[in-house]
Amino acid sequence: MFRVTIRGTFDALSDTDRAGLLAEVDAFRTAFTETGTFTYDHSLSAFTFRCQLPAAPDDGEPEATQRAIAALRAHGYPHRILRIAVTDMRDIKIRRKRRRP
Template sequence: MSTRTFRITVRGSFDALTADQRAGLLAAAPEHDILHAVFTTEGHLTYDVTPGPFFTFRFLDSGETEEDVLDATARAGHDPGGNGPGGRRGARMAAQRTATP
């Protein structure tokens, strides 16, 4: 069986941000602009909180079976290291997660 690379996209919204959290996101916004979007093994977050509290998290993983796709998708949303949206304070994930083999 050959190894496949998965590009996983998680879309969601920041939920009930405090003024300090919103200010922090605005200050870091240039680093998270959509023009810098990439798929990486660490994951990459893009957002623009000015028009709305939405974000996209892109994650790169690999595996050989369908279960590997499911595991990678779960890791993208619940990264205990805090890189995924599930590790970000004030983040709420939407139901949409897509994996592209």
């Protein structure tokens, strides 16, 4: 599983795009989903796009990045990408607290 965070700016939004985004604005909706979740403020200048993608055994960060960009483009809003961060959840190790006897 990959979790990808894309930070960017909206670019020349139409009035319809602006109205649609403002109708959906929810600062508390920040989940990683397969279709992707936008977080932005009312000025509609910058955004954060989060998505979670299944990983095939031979997938790496470049493949996850391309699939995340495709998910972002599927939403149809004109944008510019500033930064992309990819986390391969297969590499995350969870340390459990030891119980003391």
